[in-house]
Amino acid sequence: MSPVIKAIDVQYCTLQCPDLDIQEQFLIHFGMHTVEKSEDTLIMRGEGPQPFIEVCKKGERKFLGSAFVASSMEDLEKISQTDSFSEIEELTTPGGGYVSRGKDLDGINVEVVFGIKNREDFKEINPYPINEGTFSNRVNELKRYEKGNYPKILRFAHYGINVVDVAASLDWYNKHLGIIASDKLWVGEPNNPETPLNGIFARLDKGSTPADHHSIFMLNAHMVSEGNAGLNHVSFEMLSIDDVFSGHEILQKRKDEFDYELEWGVGRHYQGSQVFDYWRNPFKQIHEHQTDGDVLDSSIPHNDLDLTKGEGGGLPEDGPGASQWGPSINFGTFGDIRGL
Numbered sequence: 001m002s003p004v005i006k007a008i009d010v011q012y013c014t015l016q017c018p019d020l021d022i023q024e025q026f027l028i029h030f031g032m033h034t035v036e037k038s039e040d041t042l043i044m045r046g047e048g049p050q051p052f053i054e055v056c057k058k059g060e061r062k063f064l065g066s067a068f069v070a071s072s073m074e075d076l077e078k079i080s081q082t083d084s085f086s087e088i089e090e091l092t093t094p095g096g097g098y099v100s101r102g103k104d105l106d107g108i109n110v111e112v113v114f115g116i117k118n119r120e121d122f123k124e125i126n127p128y129p130i131n132e133g134t135f136s137n138r139v140n141e142l143k144r145y146e147k148g149n150y151p152k153i154l155r156f157a158h159y160g161i162n163v164v165d166v167a168a169s170l171d172w173y174n175k176h177l178g179i180i181a182s183d184k185l186w187v188g189e190p191n192n193p194e195t196p197l198n199g200i201f202a203r204l205d206k207g208s209t210p211a212d213h214h215s216i217f218m219l220n221a222h223m224v225s226e227g228n229a230g231l232n233h234v235s236f237e238m239l240s241i242d243d244v245f246s247g248h249e250i251l252q253k254r255k256d257e258f259d260y261e262l263e264w265g266v267g268r269h270y271q272g273s274q275v276f277d278y279w280r281n282p283f284k285q286i287h288e289h290q291t292d293g294d295v296l297d298s299s300i301p302h303n304d305l306d307l308t309k310g311e312g313g314g315l316p317e318d319g320p321g322a323s324q325w326g327p328s329i330n331f332g333t334f335g336d337i338r339g340l
């Protein structure tokens, strides 16, 4: 059955945090800029054209969902007519536009938006060309970063959720938003119906236009958060690899004073190939810096990977969750934020 719509991007995430001043400070150190702040709402942007990429509401820590972008108003109407989604409303956030609000199988909020205008003060920035291997792309130009400057974030790139039934969740996201699998992680033989599914990295179906290897990552809540569904992490694409490393240095320097926690990084992933660096804010919500990920068009079928045979990547002694380089994941704690 063809999906109701095929989403063309993800645009922002919404978290709930007990103290907006603390979250604002964290996000500034993380690389964002304040767009609007009131008693109960904080709106932050990156360097890209989107008017905002993270919204924080004041309250008990909680994940309030993410927004997918519809390709047209007609598509937004189509999704709003399904049982899982609401009537279209006008957005009151910067850039305006329209939204239909839904809930997935675990009750996690999913917004679909259309018509949000890019910010008027947007100025395109580009990374320095790279001289690598035998390619000299940067000639007569010196590479200089100002020491201590905050890292540059381009966009909200993907998010991870812990879900009760990974396969059923992929079906739901496929049926409503056209999401397709890139990699399925099995704990055993993929063809055996008894084999547990650890997680799925899934992407947008944009036909022949390449899409990020994953815009959504669904992890088995029974394996990471005692069966509780909720946020695993939110992830932001950086301007360049230097921004991942300079961001790491900045957060590392401030972690004791501001109560930040390095979750995992810096390293390069197997699934998606990004250079990654994960940090917990003082409320323990995981935010990722990443860059240089794989992009795939819809012709590429998904991989079924048996983690017990090391097919997720790495040497047998690395165990599951290895990096191509950099530390392995700490399975005891990663993504365990118990129903947030």
Ligand SMILES: [Fe+2]
Residues within 6 Å of the ligand: 158, 160, 217, 233, 235, 288
């Ligand atoms: Fe990620």
